[in-house]
Amino acid sequence: MTNEIKICMGSSCFARGNEQNLEFIEKYIKENKLEAKIEVFGARCENICEKGPNVIINDTIYNNVTIEKLTEELRKLN
Ligand code: FES
Numbered sequence: 001m002t003n004e005i006k007i008c009m010g011s012s013c014f015a016r017g018n019e020q021n022l023e024f025i026e027k028y029i030k031e032n033k034l035e036a037k038i039e040v041f042g043a044r045c046e047n048i049c050e051k052g053p054n055v056i057i058n059d060t061i062y063n064n065v066t067i068e069k070l071t072e073e074l075r076k077l078n
């Protein structure tokens with residue numbers, strides 16, 4: 001199954017941490033050779049900026065996403 005990760009690229013989420021989160025996800029995918037299993041997309045602002053940075057993994061919205069949180073969720077997709 002292919003997993004979908006959508007990263008909000010709106011200016012608020014981007015400034016609040018999604019710039020680093022995106023870099024981290026791309027590095028994680030490369031290092032773990034998960035290119036065939038995980039697809040990464042940029043998303044538009046979902047109007048939940050105050051809870052950002054927001055990342056959607058397989059239709060679940062995660063708020064206040066940190067690298068620690070991402071590591072935890074990415075491990076589950078392995
Ligand atoms: S910028 Fe991400 S929800 Fe608005």
